[in-house]
């Protein structure tokens with residue numbers, strides 16, 4: 001099959017559109033003919049070798065973790081899918097190498113869900129990793145409830161945009177951080193307050209509007225943003241980070257509960273995200289889509305760190 005693969009770690013010049021072996025289909029695996037593949041910052045980190053210690057890598061490494069497409073074949077133990085089904089999945093295996101920037105990907109049945117009916121493959125392919133991350137942070141890790149206030153850092157990006165909408169769907173008020181040109185976009189997603197973190201101190205801004213603090217902070221970037229977020233959480237509130245694992249020692253005195261999320265594949269949670277999409281509560285904003293052959297240009301754009309919503313590849 002055709003795929004974008006790396007023969008060694010490095011820059012975008014290492015990406016090659018080439019022929020690689022078709023993925024194998026285990027007994028409980030589904031083989032998906034990929035039509036849309038979302039991009040995530042982890043893709044360029046993998047390209048650079050930054051995840052070498054976390055996962056075994058098998059070269060040639062085909063990049064990509066997100067896919068939407070059509071089931072081509074199923075293993076003999078698969079019970080919930082059949083060839084021809086339109087699906088999407090977060091395609092993480094125990095090694096990095098058989099990714100989704102490719103014509104085909106194989107993935108355990110439990111990681112797969114039916115694609116939302118109201119969006120096309122390219123939009124659906126942009127949902128899994130970022131959508132599951134936001135879901136696991138706000139539904140599992142912090143259990144955001146109606147009437148609470150959530151501060152979402154990086155609200156204009158892939159994960160942040162889903163986080164704003166999932167928090168809203170659960171009845172929370174959302175404060176989002178982004179540079180000013182993206183504030184109208186944040187409002188469309190459902191924020192009730194926007195903070196330009198590059199112009200004002202976000203701690204002062206939150207304290208002014210919410211003197212008692214927010215119930216939940218959703219941190220994507222770690223470091224100073226995360227440490228300073230402690231100052232704006234109400235006593236007994238929660239902070240969830242995608243960047244740095246936290247310990248109770250940091251926050252225990254004020255009853256703050258810290259959480260760290262490293263996203264996991266889940267077909268059942270993807271099905272809930274599909275329901276939100278089809279119910280009009282979760283919109284998938286694609287800043288741009290690129291042909292598979294232009295994966296390097298797409299990754300370069302993502303690496304700039306300024307994308308609004310998501311980027312995705314169209315797989316012919």
Ligand SMILES: NC(=O)c1ccc[n+]([C@@H]2O[C@H](COP(=O)([O-])OP(=O)(O)OC[C@H]3O[C@@H](n4cnc5c(N)ncnc54)[C@H](OP(=O)(O)O)[C@@H]3O)[C@@H](O)[C@H]2O)c1
Pocket residue numbers: 040041042129130133153154155156157158159160177178179180182197220221225241242243261262263302305306307308309310
């Ligand atoms: N732990 C996990 O399992 C997990 C899962 C998914 C993602 N992540 C990590 O989470 C981070 C975000 O992922 P993503 O897919 O959302 O990335 P993304 O789509 O590339 O995020 C881009 C957005 O980030 C905003 N931004 C950049 N720096 C910011 C800052 N200091 N404060 C607030 N906003 C800022 C930008 O808005 P402006 O241009 O307005 O600044 C831009 O719209 C990445 O580092 C990724 O690796 C971790």
